[in-house]
Amino acid sequence: MANSPSWVESLSNPMGHIVKKYLSEVLQEKFFQHEDVVERISRSLVTRGDMENFGKLVLAIYEAGFMKAVEDNKEAWERFGVKPIIRESETATPPDPSKAIFNQKSQG
Secondary structure, three states, X not given: OOOOOOHHHHHHOHHHHHHHHHHHHHHHHHHHHHXXXXXXXXXXXXXXXXHHHHHHHHHHHHHHHHHHHHHHOHHHHHHOOOOXXXXXXXXXXXXXOOXXXXXOOOOO
């Protein structure tokens, strides 16, 4: 526990806990491979705006990876008679910052 931040650090930057919780949920068992860098990132994101921008970054990375995977496998899809078409949802709305990672559910 020598590398763990003190409770004072946690109280001075509550967003840090949210970052770690969010990334642990996204990465699941792979989280521990990246725990050191997640710790450093969590100390850098201190405002709600930082968190929103970080969330947008994660989504942009996910979207880029998804688009690359579809493009890389387009020929394989087409051999099976499937033409991958990706379009933006007409009902897509930006995430509500009052929900998701910003509100922690109490477990008990």
